[in-house]
Amino acid sequence: MKKVMLYQHAGSYNHGCEALATTVSAEIKRAVPDLRIYLCSHDSKEDREFPLPDIDEIIENKRWLRRWSLPWLFYQVDKRTFNCKALQEKIEIDKPCLKLAEQMDVCVAIGGDNYCYNKGKLYWPTERVIKKMGKKMMLWGCSVEPNELPGELCEHLSLFDAITVRESISYEAFVKCGLGEKAHLVADPAFLLEPETVELPEGFTEGQIVGINLSPMILNYTENRDKVVESVYALVDHILKSSEMNVLLVPHVRLPVTDDMDTLRPIYERYKDTGRVALLDDYSLSCRQLKGYISKCRFFIGARTHSIIAAYSTCVPALALGYSVKAKGIARDIFGTEENLVLPVQTFDDPEATVQGFEYLREHERELKEKLESVMPSYKENARKSAEIFESLV
Numbered sequence: 001m002k003k004v005m006l007y008q009h010a011g012s013y014n015h016g017c018e019a020l021a022t023t024v025s026a027e028i029k030r031a032v033p034d035l036r037i038y039l040c041s042h043d044s045k046e047d048r049e050f051p052l053p054d055i056d057e058i059i060e061n062k063r064w065l066r067r068w069s070l071p072w073l074f075y076q077v078d079k080r081t082f083n084c085k086a087l088q089e090k091i092e093i094d095k096p097c098l099k100l101a102e103q104m105d106v107c108v109a110i111g112g113d114n115y116c117y118n119k120g121k122l123y124w125p126t127e128r129v130i131k132k133m134g135k136k137m138m139l140w141g142c143s144v145e146p147n148e149l150p151g152e153l154c155e156h157l158s159l160f161d162a163i164t165v166r167e168s169i170s171y172e173a174f175v176k177c178g179l180g181e182k183a184h185l186v187a188d189p190a191f192l193l194e195p196e197t198v199e200l201p202e203g204f205t206e207g208q209i210v211g212i213n214l215s216p217m218i219l220n221y222t223e224n225r226d227k228v229v230e231s232v233y234a235l236v237d238h239i240l241k242s243s244e245m246n247v248l249l250v251p252h253v254r255l256p257v258t259d260d261m262d263t264l265r266p267i268y269e270r271y272k273d274t275g276r277v278a279l280l281d282d283y284s285l286s287c288r289q290l291k292g293y294i295s296k297c298r299f300f301i302g303a304r305t306h307s308i309i310a311a312y313s314t315c316v317p318a319l320a321l322g323y324s325v326k327a328k329g330i331a332r333d334i335f336g337t338e339e340n341l342v343l344p345v346q347t348f349d350d351p352e353a354t355v356q357g358f359e360y361l362r363e364h365e366r367e368l369k370e371k372l373e374s375v376m377p378s379y380k381e382n383a384r385k386s387a388e389i390f391e392s393l394v
Contacts, residue, residue, distance in 0.1 A: 002035040002394055004028060005104040007061070007097050008111030008123060011043030012050045013254040015287040016190070016306030020110045021047070022287065023189035024140055024386075025054035028108075031387035032394050038104070040097045050286045061096045094126045101129075106136040106393055112166060112188065113305070115144050116324050119153045131159045136393045139163040140386055141188050143326040146173035154179060161393055164386040167329025187383035188330070190287075190306050191313045191376075198292035201278040204246050206296040210239050210358070211311070213250045213302035214263040214321070221323035222345040228321075232267060235301065235354040240276055247271070249279045250293060252304040260304070299361045301354065303345075305330070315376060317368040319357040321345055334375055335368075 006025065012018035025037050036056045041047050044060040052058075101107050107130050114120045130137060137160045144153065146169060154177040157163065163179065164186040165171040174183035200206065214232055219225045236247055249268055251260035264279060271277035280293060287306075294300055294307065295314035302308045303321040311318035312334060320327040322342040331338040340360045343353055350356075361368065 002032065002105045003038065003103055004035055004394075005038045005040055005097075005100055005107045006055075006110050007040040007094075007101075007107060008109045008114050009039055009041045009047075010111070011041055011046040011255070012052075012287075013043070013046045013283075015252050015254075015285075015290055016112075016304060017110075018047075018050055018052075019190040019193050019287040019291075019306050019309075020112060020141065021052055021055065023192045024108065024110050025052065027189060027192070027384065027387040028390055029054045030384075031391040035105075035394070038100055040094075040100055049284070051288075059096060059100050061094055094123075097126055098129055101133060101135060104135060106138060106390070108390070109137070109139045109160075110141070112141045113143050113324065113326055115142055115153065115157070116326070119148055119156075124156055127156070127159055136161050138390060138393060140390075141166045141186065143167060143170045143324070143329065144173060145325050146170065146176075149173045150177050158182070162389050164389060167326060168333050169325050169329035184385065184389055186385045186389075187333075187379050188306075188309055189383055189386060190309045191380050191383045193287060193291055193310070193313070195291040195295045195310070195314060196286070196288035198289050198296070200293075200296060201248070203275065204248065204278060207298050208245050209248050209297045210245050211248045211250050211294050211297035211300040211302070211307075211316075212236070212264075212267075213252050213260060213300075213304050213307040214267070215253060215260045215303040216258050216262050217253075218303040218321055218323055218345050219263070222348045224348050227351050228345055228348050229263075230351045231348070231354040233270065234351055235358055236267060236271055236277065238355045238358065240271070240274060245298060247277045248293060248297065249277065250290060250302070250307060251280060252290060252302070252307040254283055299358065299365075301358065312372060313376060313380065315369055315372040317361045317365055317372070319343060319354070319361055321354075334379065335371060340364075 010017045039055045039058045040061045044058045047058050139160045163183045166188040171185040249264040253260050268279040291310040294310040297316050300311035300316050300318040308318050308320045320342045327342050328338040331341045343357050
């Protein structure tokens with residue numbers, strides 16, 4: 001029986017990661033039923049709290065390079081001076097991941113945006129060793145910043161036998177840097193995630209809800225943190241005063257280092273006495289359940305990419321609070337433009353910007369919904385092409 005390793009998985013409290021592990025494993029089993037899938041996870045305890053029916057075994061992948069240890073000090077000196085690949089492959093590798101990879105037929109990287117942050121250099125030493133083992137390697141559903149791809153990142157990504165790219169801005173960059181033969185434009189697999197039926201908070205009615213997701217990460221990408229937060233407060237004020245809709249605050253990542261609750265709870269505390277603002281404060285909610293809540297919204301405003309994907313794929317008009325190429329690229333591929341649909345927080349300077357973005361959704365609700373309803377069937381079908389590419393590797 002063939003064996004497949006999924007890696008670059010942070011843990012399922014990041015429900016975008018959970019959605020990727022869920023859908024990628026399901027697509028692999030659909031294409032090649034007779035194989036065994038291993039999930040190499042940085043937090044296997046989290047993964048065991050959520051249903052991952054197509055994962056056969058979860059392996060803990062705790063990084064062994066501990067801060068202030070002797071290997072860590074060697075690594076810090078090396079990356080600032082010599083950049084010695086041989087040394088990195090001795091001390092910076094993910095040992096549990098490599099031990100598992102030795103037994104695998106195919107190794108699949110599922111961290112969709114991992115190469116957007118410092119070019120994904122954290123994974124390079126491990127991936128170089130996997131390649132030296134002679135393993136087939138696939139990168140499933142990625143995005144990259146086009147200006148970072150030429151040079152060393154392009155050279156590293158050439159190690160993969162196949163790459164599926166989830167939006168056209170990144171794909172064009174792959175073609176331009178000479179990786180067009182390996183790269184394929186394929187929609188994010190999370191578009192295929194089926195929502196679960198959920199019960200709305202008391203007093204909330206399907207189709208009369210505005211969903212909002214705000215993350216701590218997005219605040220790190222702007223010089224105007226306070227204005228972003230002020231703008232969200234202004235948006236909630238506007239919704240409550242100008243409509244009869246309620247507001248549902250949706251955390252999509254619950255990791256201790258970047259918990260959406262840190263930004264959403266203060267919003268809830270300010271408005272809880274209105275009876276029209278609710279917070280999904282429940283660690284047990286899965287990606288399918290969160291998508292179920294988002295699917296019942298009339299509009300959605302979100303910072304986390306996979307919260308926006310949950311809205312798009314259930315035909316809910318959405319405004320992305322974007323900080324990277326993925327938000328722009330996905331919106332452009334679906335609607336033909338990202339204008340008025342992605343609010344870049346890097347240059348955020350208008351506290352009324354989210355109100356204006358929300359009003360655009362209201363004014364164009366019918367055409368946006370009709371566009372989503374017409375595009376989604378073929379867009380979701382496109383997401384299945386990654387499985388065909390995987391099958392060709394096996």
